[in-house]
Amino acid sequence: MISRRDFLSRIASASAATTFGLAGSEAFAADAWHAGYHSAAKQNPWLLAYRSPEREHFQAEVPVEGQWPKSLNGVLYRNGPAQHDVGDFRYRHWFDGDGLVQRFEVKDGRLFHVGRMVQTAKRTREQNLGRAALPAFGSTPPDGVGVTKADDLNPANISMLWHHQRLLALWEAGSPHEISAEDLTTVGVHSFSSETAGLPFSAHPRVEPDGTLWNFGYASGSGRIVLWHLDPDGRVEKLKALPVGPTSMPHDFIVTGRYVVLLLAPLHRESDRSTDRGFLGLHQWHPDLPTRVLVIDKNRFEVVRELELPAQWIFHFGNGFDDGNGVIRFDAARHANPDVMFNTLSDVMRGRWTPSEHARWYEYTLDLNKGRATETLALDSSLGVEFPTVNGSEIGIPHQRVVMLSGDASRESRPGDLSQVSCWNRATGKLGIYRYPDDHMAEEHLLVSDPSAEVGQGGWIVGTALDCARQATCLSVFAADRLADGPLAQATLPYALPLGLHGTFVPKTTNG
Numbered sequence: 001m002i003s004r005r006d007f008l009s010r011i012a013s014a015s016a017a018t019t020f021g022l023a024g025s026e027a028f029a030a031d032a033w034h035a036g037y038h039s040a041a042k043q044n045p046w047l048l049a050y051r052s053p054e055r056e057h058f059q060a061e062v063p064v065e066g067q068w069p070k071s072l073n074g075v076l077y078r079n080g081p082a083q084h085d086v087g088d089f090r091y092r093h094w095f096d097g098d099g100l101v102q103r104f105e106v107k108d109g110r111l112f113h114v115g116r117m118v119q120t121a122k123r124t125r126e127q128n129l130g131r132a133a134l135p136a137f138g139s140t141p142p143d144g145v146g147v148t149k150a151d152d153l154n155p156a157n158i159s160m161l162w163h164h165q166r167l168l169a170l171w172e173a174g175s176p177h178e179i180s181a182e183d184l185t186t187v188g189v190h191s192f193s194s195e196t197a198g199l200p201f202s203a204h205p206r207v208e209p210d211g212t213l214w215n216f217g218y219a220s221g222s223g224r225i226v227l228w229h230l231d232p233d234g235r236v237e238k239l240k241a242l243p244v245g246p247t248s249m250p251h252d253f254i255v256t257g258r259y260v261v262l263l264l265a266p267l268h269r270e271s272d273r274s275t276d277r278g279f280l281g282l283h284q285w286h287p288d289l290p291t292r293v294l295v296i297d298k299n300r301f302e303v304v305r306e307l308e309l310p311a312q313w314i315f316h317f318g319n320g321f322d323d324g325n326g327v328i329r330f331d332a333a334r335h336a337n338p339d340v341m342f343n344t345l346s347d348v349m350r351g352r353w354t355p356s357e358h359a360r361w362y363e364y365t366l367d368l369n370k371g372r373a374t375e376t377l378a379l380d381s382s383l384g385v386e387f388p389t390v391n392g393s394e395i396g397i398p399h400q401r402v403v404m405l406s407g408d409a410s411r412e413s414r415p416g417d418l419s420q421v422s423c424w425n426r427a428t429g430k431l432g433i434y435r436y437p438d439d440h441m442a443e444e445h446l447l448v449s450d451p452s453a454e455v456g457q458g459g460w461i462v463g464t465a466l467d468c469a470r471q472a473t474c475l476s477v478f479a480a481d482r483l484a485d486g487p488l489a490q491a492t493l494p495y496a497l498p499l500g501l502h503g504t505f506v507p508k509t510t511n512g
């Protein structure tokens with residue numbers, strides 16, 4: 001008889017030892033990827049976006065140009081893969097490098113910035129060895145060392161979460177890392193309870209306005225998805241390891257008033273053998289198979305309906321809500337396939353640009369009564385999109401606006417082609433767009449509400465961009481409803497930071 005604790009523990013270890021392909025590794029006499037990137041980077045300014053940081057710790061104080069809104073007080077925290085080279089080994093995928101967490105705070109007309117590498121067990125082990133030795137999402141360094149659990153591989157490099165007065169750096173196949181909210185030093189691996197230590201916790205939890213947190217985590221080696229329900233104080237209210245059949249790698253999900261919705265794309269793990277492409281290399285895309293839509297009752301964590309959509313690849317959803325009568329609506333950046341993950345975001349690491357088709361903005365309806373899932377292109381097909389975000393106060397209920405990066409999908413894809421910030425107002429049908437100068441590469445922008453404005457109106461958009469010409473990262477703030485007017489204020493750091501992934505804005509009132 002296996003106890004519940006033993007069972008969960010097996011899931012925690014399964015997602016490492018059997019998932020990441022640890023049986024062996026290929027020898028690399030000379031790392032052509034390392035040489036390829038560093039040679040190409042001398043010719044192509046945009047490759048600055050994928051350069052490893054030159055140090056562990058960044059700190060700067062710079063003036064803000066323009067008028068930073070007086071009532072916008074808080075801290076923007078960001079995270080992203082950064083340590084793309086370890087010794088002479090260069091990772092094969094943008095998602096692999098150790099996480100660099102950042103803190104941006106504007107006070108009295110000045111931007112105070114801190115950046116610091118997350119000191120994970122993985123990073124410490126490789127620093128002690130003096131080389132890359134642990135398999136990653138899309139890479140398998142030579143002469144790998146043994147691991148026993150997912151957190152042995154955890155680079156803490158995808159997103160940030162502020163919850164129950166803790167700042168957490170998230171990965172998706174293992175535990176969060178707690179980070180000091182002030183100086184960004186690493187406190188350590190965070191467990192929500194002893195029973196759940198090491199379980200996969202995705203980088204896109206959904207937090208309802210009262211602080212209730214929902215999340216999932218895929219434990220590929222076990223064929224299960226772990227579902228999490230935490231209370232506002234970070235206590236585990238409910239947890240379930242749901243058997244899901246063919247394993248995919250969902251990155252984000254939807255929570256509505258009644259349901260948790262998971263889309264399982266036909267990207268199936270079909271191998272346990274080690275490959276030089278890490279975890280990603282164990283997977284096969286099946287364009288002729290449907291995307292499975294699991295509709296899960298929030299209270300019981302049981303699948304109440306399984307529907308189908310055409311094969312598609314979604315990194316990120318906007319938001320979802322239901323009408324209380326069995327109709328669920330949500331929106332997402334829909335890729336036709338995972339080519340961008342397999343090709344574009346891998347080849348940039350060796351200094352090559354391999355275009356892939358952009359994602360488009362889609363709206364979905366799940367009718368549980370009729371057993372039907374439908375999808376509709378919601379914005380012009382010439383608009384490529386990614387990194388959608390909504391206001392945190394609208395999670396699980398009908399949302400007014402979605403902020404996302406966008407670009408002209410009708411022309412040939414090029415590096416930095418998502419250099420527009422867009423604000424799509426679902427209620428009015430208005431699409432506001434600001435386009436950064438051509439030598440900028442935009443990063444995720446967040447919608448921050450103005451407490452004095454009506455819900456769904458006003459507020460600001462805050463985000464960062466890499467100015468490849470000046471070799472500097474900048475922070476900008478926009479009026480959300482006047483995005484096209486350009487930044488209200490902007491501050492430019494005296495250094496360039498690697499292009500990151502996700503962040504969170506913590507209003508000062510809750511940051512202490």
Ligand SMILES: [Fe+2]
Nearest residue numbers: 251315316502
């Ligand atoms: Fe993401």
